[in-house]
Amino acid sequence: MNRIDQLFSRKNKNVLNVYCTAGFPELESTLPVMQALQDAGADLIELGMPFSDPLADGPVIQDSSTRALKNGMSLAKLFEQLKGFRSTITLPVILMGYLNPILQMGVETFCQRCKEVGVDGLILPELPLAEYEAEYKTTFDQYGLHLIFLVTPETSEARIRQLDAASQGFLYAVSSSSTTGKDKNMNDQAAYFEKLQQLQLKNPVLIGFGIKDKSTFTTACAHSNGAIIGTAFIKAIGNANGTLPATVKTFIQGIIA
Amino acid sequence: MKIAENTFHSPYQADENGFYGRFGGAYIPEMLYPNVEELQQKYMDILRDPGFQAEFQQLLTDYVGRPSPLYLAKRLSEKYKAKIYLKREDLNHTGAHKVNNTIGQILLAKRLGKKRIIAETGAGQHGVATATVCALMNMECVVYMGSVDIKRQAPNVARMKMLGATVVPATSGSETLKDATNEAIRDWINNPVDTHYILGTAAGPHPYPDMVARFQSVISEEIRKQLKEKEGRETPDYVMACIGGGSNAAGTFYHFLDEPSVKIVAVEAAGHGNETGESAASTVLGKVGLIHGAKTLLMQSEDGQITEPYSISAGLDYPGIGPMHAHLYESGRGTFLSATDNEALAAAFELTRLEGIIPALESSHAVAKLKDLDLKPADVVVVCLSGRGDKDMETYIRNLDKF
Numbered sequence: 175m176n177r178i179d180q181l182f183s184r185k186n187k188n189v190l191n192v193y194c195t196a197g198f199p200e201l202e203s204t205l206p207v208m209q210a211l212q213d214a215g216a217d218l219i220e221l222g223m224p225f226s227d228p229l230a231d232g233p234v235i236q237d238s239s240t241r242a243l244k245n246g247m248s249l250a251k252l253f254e255q256l257k258g259f260r261s262t263i264t265l266p267v268i269l270m271g272y273l274n275p276i277l278q279m280g281v282e283t284f285c286q287r288c289k290e291v292g293v294d295g296l297i298l299p300e301l302p303l304a305e306y307e308a309e310y311k312t313t314f315d316q317y318g319l320h321l322i323f324l325v326t327p328e329t330s331e332a333r334i335r336q337l338d339a340a341s342q343g344f345l346y347a348v349s350s351s352s353t354t355g356k357d358k359n360m361n362d363q364a365a366y367f368e369k370l371q372q373l374q375l376k377n378p379v380l381i382g383f384g385i386k387d388k389s390t391f392t393t394a395c396a397h398s399n400g401a402i403i404g405t406a407f408i409k410a411i412g413n414a415n416g417t418l419p420a421t422v423k424t425f426i427q428g429i430i431a
Numbered sequence: 432m433k434i435a436e437n438t439f440h441s442p443y444q445a446d447e448n449g450f451y452g453r454f455g456g457a458y459i460p461e462m463l464y465p466n467v468e469e470l471q472q473k474y475m476d477i478l479r480d481p482g483f484q485a486e487f488q489q490l491l492t493d494y495v496g497r498p499s500p501l502y503l504a505k506r507l508s509e510k511y512k513a514k515i516y517l518k519r520e521d522l523n524h525t526g527a528h529k530v531n532n533t534i535g536q537i538l539l540a541k542r543l544g545k546k547r548i549i550a551e552t553g554a555g556q557h558g559v560a561t562a563t564v565c566a567l568m569n570m571e572c573v574v575y576m577g578s579v580d581i582k583r584q585a586p587n588v589a590r591m592k593m594l595g596a597t598v599v600p601a602t603s604g605s606e607t608l609k610d611a612t613n614e615a616i617r618d619w620i621n622n623p624v625d626t627h628y629i630l631g632t633a634a635g636p637h638p639y640p641d642m643v644a645r646f647q648s649v650i651s652e653e654i655r656k657q658l659k660e661k662e663g664r665e666t667p668d669y670v671m672a673c674i675g676g677g678s679n680a681a682g683t684f685y686h687f688l689d690e691p692s693v694k695i696v697a698v699e700a701a702g703h704g705n706e707t708g709e710s711a712a713s714t715v716l717g718k719v720g721l722i723h724g725a726k727t728l729l730m731q732s733e734d735g736q737i738t739e740p741y742s743i744s745a746g747l748d749y750p751g752i753g754p755m756h757a758h759l760y761e762s763g764r765g766t767f768l769s770a771t772d773n774e775a776l777a778a779a780f781e782l783t784r785l786e787g788i789i790p791a792l793e794s795s796h797a798v799a800k801l802k803d804l805d806l807k808p809a810d811v812v813v814v815c816l817s818g819r820g821d822k823d824m825e826t827y828i829r830n831l832d833k834f
Contacts, residue, residue: 225736226604226736226737226738227737229460229613229617229723232617236603240604248734250734272721273721274720274729274735275734275735275736278718278720278735299460300724301458323461324461324462326461326464326465328462328624329464337461348461351620351621353620356621
């Protein structure tokens, strides 16, 4: 069973998914950050594959990508770093990123490498649903990779149902129509969250964008199976005063303790 | 003008999913899906509507000043031993071809019920054209422009501000056109309901490449009529245009795509030279990839990171080309040449001195390659003079002694 499905069969409330950019803040930070997230009590890791032009991201995550690329991060380097990580890390791991680097590596090679190192799922925001179903699904399935789709407050009910049907593992509910890291009031989105709950979707729902602390996490979790934190975490580890593991621990404990 | 209709299936036009061969499509995050889908579903019906066409036509005639002249450049013709016509888009209101598209898109935005307009700009010509139509239609206007371009195209920045637009510097990446486009798309993601994005070139997700090409196709439609009057035939031997994203080229080529007798020549910016690494020639240096929602030829690293292009002209400083052009290149229908900064500057000074026309640096790239064509005296060549050089005076003044 895919590790993401295992997670939700074991725990379906207050699931904490944390986004971090591979190769940030230092090139070799990828594994230490992942390990620290597991030790601190996160449930799921969304690992960003840095890209030069991350359209759906705000300035904080874009800056982390720029810094990671300057550090020397690349898709090939990431797979090197991930070799053997399953000996210590048991959390499900999702790779999130933009299509162009994957196309250059070759989709099949990329999927093979994901399976070799032990990646469980993918978030590829630009991949059109129809193209996924026609050209990618068979390959992703063959390598045991779940593709997680996004929905937003502007997504029609019919399309939410389509995306839920195609999504595997969970459905990523973007809290407001925005790039990452925009400060929006979670409570304003209550009607949208209610609508998602009433649709009786096939997948668990994790809410992302705008989750930055215990209060926003709690609000999001009241309407869903859990939430995703990205920008706030990148800010915390980018400005780390102490050691990386201690910073990660303090941040995660501040959310879930 | 009647908006171009596809009455037959052309192998060089977008299919219903916005693909030109293997290029094009709409690779966009879900946050943009409703906006792009709305456009995809409505744009052709709006363009076909007789009320829309009448309003578009009236503004092109009375406000833009169309048709733009097709000028037989006698001294240039003597020099290159062929009949060389210049399609004078530089004489349009606002000084470039860009206004054809912004007039079309602002009328479309009104019919979509949008209240706010955003745009990206490189040289500032599209920004000025957008700010102009926003003033005309009393719409809020925000233009994203790379910080580097803000410095090198100061007159256009001033014009946009005078027209009431807010100019927002794009400070990420190379701080040029690519980054301004990223910022505009981000704005659209953050303002999905009330905002229309007036994309300025024949790139981006479907339906932009097709829509922009249709608005710009007034250029080739007029060329046909004007050539008929002047030469007794509607088709030239060559049509030439410079290409960054490729909107003036798309408009110049449009009605000749399915005329095999017409040679299509697109000229990219080679900066300091394609071998120097400081170039913007996407066909020579690019590979298939995704930029701004479309699959096209794209300058990128081995790892698929988009690289930073270089050109002296801010309007051609883009790491990709529109998908229509990628398909023209790959299919062999179009010939793609590249002109260096120095070749473009030399062509600008030559055109100025031979014909008394100071061209935009972008257009000078197209003029620069006349010397590389194997022309015969009877050949009829049409070069799109996409814009005028006022905005480039600082660069020209710096180079006065060299040419």
